[in-house]
Amino acid sequence: MKKVFKILLYIVAAVAAIIVCFAAFIQFRGIPNYTPTKVDLKIEYTPQRVEEGKRLASMLCKKCHMNQDGTSVSGKHMLDCPAAFGEAFSANITQDKEHGIGKWTDGELAAYIRTGVKPNGNYVPPYMPKFPHLSDEDLACIISWLHSEDPAVKPSSTVSIPCEPSWFCKFLCNVAIKALPYPTAPIAQADTNDLVALGKYCVQSRYQCFACHSADFATNNDLQPELSKGYCAGGNKMPDYTQKIIPTQNITFDDETGIGKWSLEDFSKAVKSGIMPNNQPALRYPMDPYVNLTDKEVEAIYVYLKTIPKIKNKVDRGV
Ligand code: HEC
Ligand code: HEC
Structure with missing residues (x-):
């Protein structure tokens, strides 16, 4: 009988050790990196696209990226981020070359908005939605707006604060949530007559x-x-x-x-x-x-x- 207990104890200790190692591994590894998809894209920023991009961004991007005074998409502390996911700060996405996205190419922006992977391979956890099925035209409109004369996207030197993912968020991004694939075929605009x-x-x-x-x-x-x-x-x-x-x-x-x-x-x-x-x-x-x-x-x-x-x-x- 004693022997059985001893064996059981060893098993429990081994399982506990495995759990601790796994937890430490997740904490140490953090959010996994990915190889960003190289997207060959050069968008023509027409006034029509800028106008439509501004309309779309007003409903898709500004809610999170507008600063506290509502003047610029230079980012803010996202107080509505579920506490279990840690602390999130939306980034400065103005045209500033140092602190914003001024140096990102159209292809890098497209890859990030669709898959969640930045040019340096960093992956954004569920703090920001991904847009895998957005039509190519809608995407072109949003990227045109990011490069426009709209005062909201003028260069701002606000420094983006890095997000602080919780252990749970890191865990999810290691086992369940993965970067989305970049579409392999063009995505046509929805038929407005249907x-x-x-x-x-x-x-x-x-x-x-x-x-x-x-x-x-x-x-x-x-x-x-x-x-x-x-x-x-x-x-x-x-x-x-x-x-x-x-x-x-x-x-x-x-x-x-x-x-x-x-x-x-x-x-x-x-x-x-x-x-x-x-x-x-x-x-x-x-x-x-x-x-x-x-x-x-x-x-x-x-x-x-x-x-x-x-x-x-x-x-x-x-x-
Ligand atoms: C960011 C999350 C979010 C998104 C995106 C969103 N909703 Fe909602 N929606 C909510 C929440 C939360 C409520 C409940 C608000 C409340 O109870 O005060 C709600 C309520 C509603 C209601 C009221 C229904 C009822 O019976 O009270 C409608 C209609 C609705 N949404 C339609 C839409 C449509 C259409 C879209 C897309 C264009 C949309 N929502 C996108 C979060 C969202
Ligand atoms: C629900 C909130 C939310 C919405 C909606 C949202 N974002 Fe974000 N975005 C974030 C957060 C948070 C980050 C910072 C992520 C990080 O650094 O890990 C971010 C980061 C970015 C970045 C990377 C900037 C950098 O320097 O690393 C770009 C580009 C971006 N967002 C563009 C957009 C665009 C364009 C839209 C609209 C189509 C949009 N976002 C909608 C929350 C959001």
Whole structure:
């Protein structure tokens, strides 16, 4: 009997030692580096592209990269980063050659925005979304805006503060979350005459509504969004700037727990202005009003959401 205990003790000690070594390995290794994809790209910065890029960036980039006074995309402390992931600081993405992205080529920017890998091989953890399926034209518009005369992107000498990933974040980036592959074929712009296709593109690739509105970032499928757990049925627990949890809502067309009874007008008001039907309290951060969505985009998103499977999932509003 004594011998059995001794053997058991050895096994427990060995397992504990392996766990400690593994934990130390993750802590020491940190976020893994990748070989950045070399993208051969030279974009023509036309005024139309700059204008559209500015519109897209107002909904896709500024929320995180705008400084505290809202004057420049020179970065800030992201107080809404889930505490379990550590501390995040959005970088200075103005044209400054020293402290911003002034020296990045179009190809380096494209590679980073799509895959999350910087020119030096550093990978950005889930602090920043990746845009694997953004159309080549939308990407060209955003990169054109980054090189434009817009005062928000004028060189700023603000020094970017490095993020401080927690052990848990390092763990995830070593075992579960990997850099996304760079697309191997061109990605065409969505057909604006096909509302369902345009809506699908907006929900999955351009605004990535599905990412926040499915069950959890951890069970999302970035490359095949429909396969995300609870696709668009809400429940993802998102912190606001005070770390209070604001769960995302069910935006499938389930009559009872989703938006099945909403008219297009109800939907448009909620998404573009944060105003809810029936005098319910206004929508809170992180659901910033998408002020610059076109009416066509809103209608397309509404029409597309009607076509996806309705899921019964009542989400407590956390009020
Ligand atoms: C949810 C927040 C968030 C959003 C949205 C976001 N970013 Fe970021 N971004 C970050 C954070 C945080 C970093 C710093 C990451 C790091 O250094 O590890 C970063 C880093 C970057 C960098 C690298 C800068 C450098 O010097 O290393 C670029 C380029 C960039 N973002 C561009 C964009 C663009 C363009 C958009 C819009 C299409 C965007 N980001 C949207 C949070 C965000
Ligand atoms: C950064 C995460 C995030 C993104 C991206 C996002 N949402 Fe939301 N959304 C939320 C949160 C959180 C709420 C709940 C806000 C509240 O309860 O005050 C919400 C609420 C809503 C509601 C209200 C539903 C209800 O029943 O209360 C609608 C409609 C909606 N979002 C549509 C969209 C659409 C369409 C997109 C893409 C264009 C989108 N959201 C992108 C986080 C997000």
